Amino acid sequence: MSRDDLADLVAFAAVAEMGSFTKAASRLGVSQSALTRAVQQLEGRHRILLLERTTRRLSLTPAGEALLDVVRPALQTIQNQLALLESQRELPSP
Numbered sequence: 001m002s003r004d005d006l007a008d009l010v011a012f013a014a015v016a017e018m019g020s021f022t023k024a025a026s027r028l029g030v031s032q033s034a035l036t037r038a039v040q041q042l043e044g045r046h047r048i049l050l051l052e053r054t055t056r057r058l059s060l061t062p063a064g065e066a067l068l069d070v071v072r073p074a075l076q077t078i079q080n081q082l083a084l085l086e087s088q089r090e091l092p093s094p
Contacts, residue, residue: 002045009071011038012050016068019058 014024015035025032043050050064060068 004041005045008038008042008045009067010075011035012042012064013068013071013075015039015051015058016060016064017072021058 011024011028011030014028015021018024018027021032021035021039025035028035039051048063049061050067052059052061
């Protein structure tokens with residue numbers, strides 16, 4: 001996995017979950033064009049289309065659905081672990 005993959009997977013998951021590049025960009029605090037570029041780079045590096053885009057609709061391809069099924073819980077696990085680490089930082093040292 002390239003170093004860029006993780007950031008691009010976060011971008012992909014946000015777009016897929018929100019169903020919109022605009023809404024996902026707002027949630028992540030990035031521009032819509034940066035988010036579009038991240039997803040395009042992920043698709044380009046792995047040479048597979050993850051999202052079907054039209055002017056009115058965004059949907060997951062079968063490959064996108066399969067990837068999201070794996071990425072979503074993995075990202076949640078990472079987020080939970082980071083929160084746990086943060087809470088441990090606040091505990092006094094023995």
